[in-house]
Amino acid sequence: MLEIKNLQVRLEDEDKQILKGVDLTVEAGKVHAIMGPNGSGKSTMSYVLSGRDGYQVTGGSATMDGEDLLEMEPEARAAAGLFLAFQYPVEIPGVGNMTFLRTALNAQRKARGEEEISAGDFLKLVREKAKTLKIDAEMLKRPVNVGFSGGEKKRNEILQMAVLEPKMCILDETDSGLDVDAMKLVADGVNALRDKGRAFLVITHYQRLLDHIKPDVVHIMADGRIIKTGGPELALEVEENGYADILREKA
Amino acid sequence: MAAPKRNDAARLEATEARIAALDLPKGGFTAPARAAALARFREMGLPGRRDEYWRWTDPALFAGVEPQLGDAFRVDKPIFEGRDKVRLVFVDGVYDAAASDDPAIAGVEIARLAEADRADIHWAKALYGALEADGQVPVERPFAALNTATATEGLLIRVTGKAARPLHISYRQSATNSDVVLHHVVRLEKGAELTLLETGTPGARSNVVMEVEVGEAARFHHLRPQGRALDRAMITHLFARVAEGALFKSFTLTANGRMTRNEAVIRIAGDGAVAHIAGAALGDGVDGPYHHDDTIFIDHGAEDCESRQVFKKVLKNGAHGIFQGKILVRPGAQRTDGYQISQSLLLDEDSQFLAKPELEIYADDVKCSHGSTTGAIDETALFYLRSRGVPRADAEALLVLSFVADAIAEIENAEFAADIEARIEDWLARRKH
Numbered sequence: 190m191l192e193i194k195n196l197q198v199r200l201e202d203e204d205k206q207i208l209k210g211v212d213l214t215v216e217a218g219k220v221h222a223i224m225g226p227n228g229s230g231k232s233t234m235s236y237v238l239s240g241r242d243g244y245q246v247t248g249g250s251a252t253m254d255g256e257d258l259l260e261m262e263p264e265a266r267a268a269a270g271l272f273l274a275f276q277y278p279v280e281i282p283g284v285g286n287m288t289f290l291r292t293a294l295n296a297q298r299k300a301r302g303e304e305e306i307s308a309g310d311f312l313k314l315v316r317e318k319a320k321t322l323k324i325d326a327e328m329l330k331r332p333v334n335v336g337f338s339g340g341e342k343k344r345n346e347i348l349q350m351a352v353l354e355p356k357m358c359i360l361d362e363t364d365s366g367l368d369v370d371a372m373k374l375v376a377d378g379v380n381a382l383r384d385k386g387r388a389f390l391v392i393t394h395y396q397r398l399l400d401h402i403k404p405d406v407v408h409i410m411a412d413g414r415i416i417k418t419g420g421p422e423l424a425l426e427v428e429e430n431g432y433a434d435i436l437r438e439k440a
Numbered sequence: 441m442a443a444p445k446r447n448d449a450a451r452l453e454a455t456e457a458r459i460a461a462l463d464l465p466k467g468g469f470t471a472p473a474r475a476a477a478l479a480r481f482r483e484m485g486l487p488g489r490r491d492e493y494w495r496w497t498d499p500a501l502f503a504g505v506e507p508q509l510g511d512a513f514r515v516d517k518p519i520f521e522g523r524d525k526v527r528l529v530f531v532d533g534v535y536d537a538a539a540s541d542d543p544a545i546a547g548v549e550i551a552r553l554a555e556a557d558r559a560d561i562h563w564a565k566a567l568y569g570a571l572e573a574d575g576q577v578p579v580e581r582p583f584a585a586l587n588t589a590t591a592t593e594g595l596l597i598r599v600t601g602k603a604a605r606p607l608h609i610s611y612r613q614s615a616t617n618s619d620v621v622l623h624h625v626v627r628l629e630k631g632a633e634l635t636l637l638e639t640g641t642p643g644a645r646s647n648v649v650m651e652v653e654v655g656e657a658a659r660f661h662h663l664r665p666q667g668r669a670l671d672r673a674m675i676t677h678l679f680a681r682v683a684e685g686a687l688f689k690s691f692t693l694t695a696n697g698r699m700t701r702n703e704a705v706i707r708i709a710g711d712g713a714v715a716h717i718a719g720a721a722l723g724d725g726v727d728g729p730y731h732h733d734d735t736i737f738i739d740h741g742a743e744d745c746e747s748r749q750v751f752k753k754v755l756k757n758g759a760h761g762i763f764q765g766k767i768l769v770r771p772g773a774q775r776t777d778g779y780q781i782s783q784s785l786l787l788d789e790d791s792q793f794l795a796k797p798e799l800e801i802y803a804d805d806v807k808c809s810h811g812s813t814t815g816a817i818d819e820t821a822l823f824y825l826r827s828r829g830v831p832r833a834d835a836e837a838l839l840v841l842s843f844v845a846d847a848i849a850e851i852e853n854a855e856f857a858a859d860i861e862a863r864i865e866d867w868l869a870r871r872k873h
């Protein structure tokens with residue numbers, strides 16, 4: 190599904206190399222987790238994959254189902270099925286949540302040559318997904334993320350994912366700032382979407398989320414590289430001992 | 441007149457040349473007001489770039505003897521089409537009865553200035569030119585005086601109860617050299633209600649004055665999408681007096697236009713009155729020169745009143761936006777709540793927004809605030825939208841709409857607000873390539 194080879198990225202405005210050769214392959218139907226110290230480049234990688242400005246790819250490649258992601262506009266990547274749940278979801282005053290979702294969904298459908306969803310069907314779809322995530326109708330009426338609590342913003346990301354039904358989902362610390370119950374809701378939301386045609390890349394600092402979303406593979410990223418890959422037990426090891434041992438091993 | 445006289449030879453000469461070229465109507469009931477207005481105009485003279493409120497806007501297009509030629513905008517779909525309203529049409533500034541609805545169905549008293557002014561007596565006599573004259577202090581508005589002196593067309597509207605339907609004054613331009621002067625007088629009696637729609641561009645050059653007396657506990661809603669003529673030179677003055685417990689609300693949309701200046705003088709004269717004035721301006725230099733100016737004066741002269749100014753400008757490719765807004769709180773106007781915000785969204789680095797917010801407060805128990813900002817598109821929000829599949833141009837359009845949302849929120853009627861929003865969306869859609 191997602192294939193990243195020797196990806197090297199620096200900042201556009203600053204002489205700073207952030208990704209120093211990332212290799213990562215996520216197969217369809219699988220859940221991969223990435224853990225790693227603060228500042229190791231996890232968010233940078235997810236931004237580069239989704240096409241944010243400000244980064245310069247100095248080497249390597251990233252493809253989704255064989256398509257060169259790095260050549261595509263962000264909206265084309267989304268239409269092709271890539272989704273990033275932001276570590277810091279963005280507030281957009283003046284744009285209603287529903288308008289935002291409907292515009293996004295219809296834009297993706299149009300890009301794929303599908304028909305627009307009717308207003309009635311859309312409403313039904315969103316209401317149903319919102320209900321399972323315990324997002325109330327009031328929240329849907331408000332401007333995108335404006336006045337949402339940290340946890341509400343994260344749940345809103347998952348709602349968007351549930352409505353857009355992407356095939357490659359990257360979740361950047363969606364668990365941070367969630368209370369225990371909300372984390373369970375988010376995990377249930379993700380699990381409901383697990384499917385053999387869909388893959389997940391879950392960035393997290395905590396083992397707890399991975400108790401709910403059982404990963405197939407766990408990677409450790411440090412200083413712009415994947416330095417270790419293993420099974421779910423790797424996450425437990427990090428939880429218990431931190432990164433010191435793994436980093437030492439590599440040094 | 442408050443301002444010191446500074447009539448140099450050039451100003452005098454230009455003013456006299458303009459007066460000499462005028463076709464001055466004698467008028468019936470308006471005769472004294474016209475004579476007084478002409479005298480006022482002569483004394484003030486035509487404005488120049490050195491005058492305080494003309495520093496950022498060149499009055500030349502309004503001042504010249506002849507109008508600059510301008511094409512009309514080819515209207516595909518008129519705004520507010522299909523809404524229940526009474527439409528009264530002016531073509532090149534002349535009332536067109538054949539194109540208009542029967543004014544009687546509006547449930548208000550409507551007369552044409554051109555006809556009513558044959559008589560010496562009319563209810564509008566006390567108002568015609570009176571609010572304009574009153575609005576010359578503290579800032580002179582010579583083009584408004586010129587209007588009072590020369591206007592032969594316009595509507596005299598008196599509302600005694602709740603108007604049966606909105607009244608729609610629709611301007612159409614047909615000649616490329618039309619030089620239009622229109623003067624409307626609106627009076628809402630105690631407890632009356634009226635929604636007035638004013639749409640389109642009257643002529644190649646237009647000078648429109650509207651005097652509005654909002655009586656006790658009356659409610660007046662004014663919506664003014666000014667058409668999309670690219671070559672237009674248009675100056676408007678809205679003079680209002682708002683009585684006790686009354687509501688005055690005005691919203692203007694200005695898309696395109698070489699030169700548009702909208703002035704307003706709102707005197708809040710009775711306790712507990714509310715006056716809101718808002719506007720959205722959209723200009724893209726790619727279509728032609730764009731200069732838009734809002735010059736607003738709100739005068740609080742009573743207790744427990746509220747005023748609100750919300751002005752948004754979206755500027756691109758060398759478009760210019762000007763905002764000059766003043767709140768005056770007179771001694772004794774206690775518990776005044778005055779708010780003013782003017783904001784611009786510059787879609788590139790060539791465009792310019794200049795703002796002059798002013799507060800002058802002589803009462804001690806008031807709540808007044810003003811703010812002015814200039815900003816670009818929020819790149820983070822733009823990326824967020826695009827990452828969800830919304831193409832760049834659509835995402836930009838959404839963010840522009842969100843930027844003007846506060847101004848549109850000032851429109852109380854949801855259907856009209858939707859029409860205005862659709863017009864803005866349409867304007868934005870034309871820019872996508």
Ligand SMILES: Nc1ncnc2c1ncn2[C@@H]1O[C@H](COP(=O)(O)OP(=O)(O)OP(=O)(O)O)[C@@H](O)[C@H]1O
Nearest residue numbers: 200203207225226227228229230231232233234243
């Ligand atoms: N736009 C930027 N300007 C300056 N530095 C940046 C920028 N983007 C990323 N960096 C730097 O790049 C490094 C990687 O940041 P990134 O956000 O990718 O880390 P992360 O692994 O997601 O960390 P965390 O776990 O704290 O979220 C950090 O040192 C960060 O300061």
Ligand SMILES: [Mg+2]
Nearest residue numbers: 231232233276
């Ligand atoms: Mg991060």
